[in-house]
Amino acid sequence: MDVSMNADAIKDKPEGRKYKVLPIMISLLLSGFIGLFSETALNVAISSLMGLLSVDEATIQWLTTGYLLVLGILVPVSGLLLQWFSTRQLFITSLTFSIVGTIVAALSPNFEILLIARVLQAVGTGLLLPLLFNTILIIFPIEKRGAAMGLIGLVIMFAPAIGPAISGLILANLTWHWIFWISLPFLAIALIFGILFLENVSKITKPKIDILSIVLSTLGFGGIVFGFSSAGEGSGGWGSPVVVGTLLLGAVSLLLFGFRQMKMKQPMINLRAFKFPMFTIGLILVFICMMMILSSMLILPLYLQQGMALTALGAGLVLLPGSLLNGFLSPVMGRLFDKFGPKWLVIIGLSVATIALFSFTRIHSTTPVGLIIGLHTALMVGISMIMMPAQTNGLNQLPREYYPDGTAIMNTLQQVAGAIGTALAVSILSAGRANFLSGVDNPKDPANVLSAFTVGVQHAFIFAVVIAVIGLICALFIKRVNVKHGM
Incomplete structure (x- = not known):
């Protein structure tokens, strides 16, 4: 391993080289699939883990939001890492963290050790995600990226489907x-396959490392994610000094970070990528899409088990058809994007997602399971029409030298969006439940407890509808990118 890392660290592939696309894609997609499987497989186990580990909803969410917190801190630095280390170095480091984190998680005796394991896994994913998207931008010409991103969607969406x-x-x-x-042997296979077949595709320029930018980025993104995640905990809620303080710290740090990046000749993240309008619109749509996905994918399994008394296996099977169809449709959407562009795909997708989420606001304990399967399937079909076209169209507008920055920005804000969406959904659920129970004579009556939980879940889906409508308005301004950068 050391020999391969040292030998590969100094070799850059010349622009225009023909890459061995298949081995590269297999290495990265297998790794991404297993990483996402570990994340989504845990969602349906949340209700069981709450009892087994003696924690409540606000605490158990840290298995998701803690994961996203690490990603929010690490991914902004990824643009710098991609210019300092070779593809193989980053890949091997990523898989090493993922494997160690998986072993620690498998051996975890309590919540605290499991959370540490999730942090280690997040480091692995935080290194892998930007590497995956940056590599796609390099090895595929612009006219074929839709199909390539569709293939990514197919493989990656099988993880939440079967997880x-x-x-x-x-x-x-x-x-x-x-x-x-179960995940461990597949991660080991991915590591071995990557060592044997993965090529270096990125150009190592080793720009100057600005410590202050790293500190401001860490405080900024970390403060925002931590603040939103903490809002669901304790009695203080959004008025808690910890929540207010960390959100203010995060906001001020991000503001200072932005000013510093704009004034530097070699910024850690080149925020001038925002001057490309389709990149900015695509970023907003991906941000909204991630809020919808992670908030609904946390709330829905909780309600299926606690509100409708389904088993963990039953809840997983309810979510299976929609997630599978989302995966199968990703290559189709990729080809449609290459042929027709993103506008109508995204508009129709957001319309479908909005209708499905609105229907979920009327969910109750006697809602037919078949209806929930249908609504979830419609939601996932809508998301398949939004995510990849918006993301690919936005990245396509960037010149080659902006690829590390564009992928870093987009992946960072995806994690921040996921953390914000999850935290807001849990907070809204808890507030709706508490408000209902405060108005009944016997808050401990099981019927009242169930009704309160149902009201909280309905309120959480109302929040998802609001952000979906905002996304639909933004989608009206998206246009197809026809720029070529001499790939």
Whole structure:
């Protein structure tokens, strides 16, 4: 391993070189698939873990938001890392963190150790995601990127598709630790495959490292994610000094970070990428899409198990058809994007997602399971029409030298969006439930508890509808990018 890393660190592929696309894609996609499987498989286990680890909803969400916190801190630095280290170095480091984190998670005796394991896994994912998208931008010409991103969507969406179902099957027969034991051999295979076949594709320029930019970025993105995540905890809620303080710290740090980047000749993240309008619109749509996905994918499994008394396996099977269809449609959407552009795909997708989310605002304990499957399937079809076209169209407008910055910005804000969406959804759920119980005579009556939980879930989906409508308005301004950068 050391020999390959040292030898590859100094070799840059010349622009215009023909790459061995298949081995590169297999290495990266297998790694990304297993990483996302570990993340989504845990969602359907949340209700079980709350009892087994003796924690509540506000605490258990840190298995998701803590993961996103690390990504929010690490991914902004990825643009710099991509210019300092070779593709193989970053890939091997990423897989090493993922493997160590998976082993620690599989051996975790309590919530605290499991959270540490999630942090280690997040470091691995934080290194891998920007590497994946940056590599796609380099090895595929602009006219074929839609199909390539569609393939990514197909493979990656199988993780959330089969993750909950497999997790439910594991929980029905084994302990939750086996969710991670099953992932381990696949991560090892991905590492070996990458060592054998992955090429270096990025250009190493080793720009100057600005420590102050790294500090401001860490405080900024970390403060925002931590503040939103903490809002769902304790009695203080959004008025808690910790929440207010960290959000203010994050906002001020991000403002200073932005000013510093604009004045530097070699910024850590080149924010001039925002001068490209389709990149900015695509970024907003991806941000909104991630808020919708992660908020609904946390709330819905909770309600299926706690509100409708389904088992973990049952909840996973309910979510399976929609997630599978999302994966199968990704290559189709990629080809449609290459042929027709993003505008009508995104507008129709957001319309479908909005209708599905609005229907979820009327969910209750006697809602037919078939209806929930249909609504979730419609939501996932809508998301397949939004995410990849908006992301690909935005990145296509960037010149080659902006690729590391564009992928870093987009991946960072995806993680921040996920953390904000999850935290707001949990906070809204908790507030709706508390407000309902405060108005009943017997808050401990099981019927009132169920009704309160249902009201909280309905309010959380109202929040998702609002952000979907905002996305629909933004989609009206998207235009197809026809710029070529001499790929």
